[in-house]
Every structure is written in C-alpha cells, then in structure tokens.
Amino acid sequence: NDLSRIPSLVINVIDESDQQFDLCMSPDEYILESMDPLNGRSTCVPALQKGSTTQPVPLIFGMTFMRSFYTNFDIRNNRIGFARSNMSPLPAHAKCSVxxxxxxxxxxxxxxxxxxxxxxxxxxxxxxx
Missing domain, CATH: 1.20.5 (Single alpha-helices involved in coiled-coils or other helix-helix interfaces)
Structure with a gap:
C-alpha cells in the first residue's frame, strides 16, 4: 500500500496562552496495514478510535499518539506537554499541512x-x- 498519497494528520492544540500549535503525524504513524479476514487482501485502517457518547472527545488517539509523542501529564498544574518520540519517522520540529x-x-x-x-x-x- 502506498502511504505517500495519504496526507499527514494535523492535530491542532491550544496552549495555556490561547495560542494554537500543531502536532503532526505521518501516515506511517496513524495508518495500520491489516488483513481483511473475508478476502485475505491487505487493507489500510486508521489507528484511531471513536469516542463514545459519554466521553467529552470524539476521537481517542491512544497508543498511536503515544508512539509518536512523549506525553507528560502534569497533574499538579493541569498541563500536558508533548515532545516528538524517537520512534516517529518525522523530525523533532516537523511542520505539516493538510x-x-x-x-x-x-x-x-x-x-x-x-x-x-x-x-x-x-x-x-x-x-x-
């Protein structure tokens, strides 16, 4: 499967100063190759999970996101920090555009x-x- 034709996933985040910054994931990071059990062919599946109606978010990024970004949960100060993981194929300050x-x-x-x-x-x- 040719993932080069799939765009990067851009996650817009608002920081504590109400400034927007983007977290970028390449198709290699958020698309998984899977076998279709009915016909045995290879297929591409987005590695994101839909949130339930009782959750405040429409999508759950989970391990897909955690592999691409180190995530620091600062409970005391109600903050979350992100840094690109060395498992990510993108460079540390990767810029991407939809x-x-x-x-x-x-x-x-x-x-x-x-x-x-x-x-x-x-x-x-x-x-x-």
Missing amino acids: DAAPLLRRAVWVVSVFVALFSVFFACYVLFA
Missing part, C-alpha cells in the same frame, strides 16, 4: 476572484451601456 499544494490553491483562488470581478464588470457594462 493542504498538499497551498500555492496552487492560492493561485486558483486569485484567478477565480479575477474572473468573478471581470464577470460583474462585464455584466454591468452590457446592462448599463
């Missing part, structure tokens, strides 16, 4: 805005000229 081609997306947006504005001006010219 958008694989942000420049292409921006270029398409600019062209779309230009075409929309041109269409409005042309319609006004035709109607009022």
Whole structure:
C-alpha cells in the first residue's frame, strides 16, 4: 500500500496562552496495514478510535499518539506537554499541512476572484451601456 498519497494528520492544540500549535503525524504513524479476514487482501485502517457518547472527545488517539509523542501529564498544574518520540519517522520540529499544494490553491483562488470581478464588470457594462 502506498502511504505517500495519504496526507499527514494535523492535530491542532491550544496552549495555556490561547495560542494554537500543531502536532503532526505521518501516515506511517496513524495508518495500520491489516488483513481483511473475508478476502485475505491487505487493507489500510486508521489507528484511531471513536469516542463514545459519554466521553467529552470524539476521537481517542491512544497508543498511536503515544508512539509518536512523549506525553507528560502534569497533574499538579493541569498541563500536558508533548515532545516528538524517537520512534516517529518525522523530525523533532516537523511542520505539516493538510493542504498538499497551498500555492496552487492560492493561485486558483486569485484567478477565480479575477474572473468573478471581470464577470460583474462585464455584466454591468452590457446592462448599463
């Protein structure tokens, strides 16, 4: 299975100063290869668990997350700290983006805005000229 076509998982976290920072997991970290018991073929399965309706979170990261990040629970100060694990294939300060081609997306947006504005001006010219 080719995991290179699957995007990184970006987990947005808000710190004690209300600043957002991202924790990034590569597909190798959050996708597991499994055998389908019905047909024996290899299949990819996300290694995340859905939380129950009685839990305050929609997803449980569990061991998948713990393998990628050292996690320090500071009970006394009500804090949690994260550091990338040496088991992770990503470097310590890895940056990742959900958008694989942000420049292409921006270029398409600019062209779309230009075409929309041109269409409005042309319609006004035709109607009022």
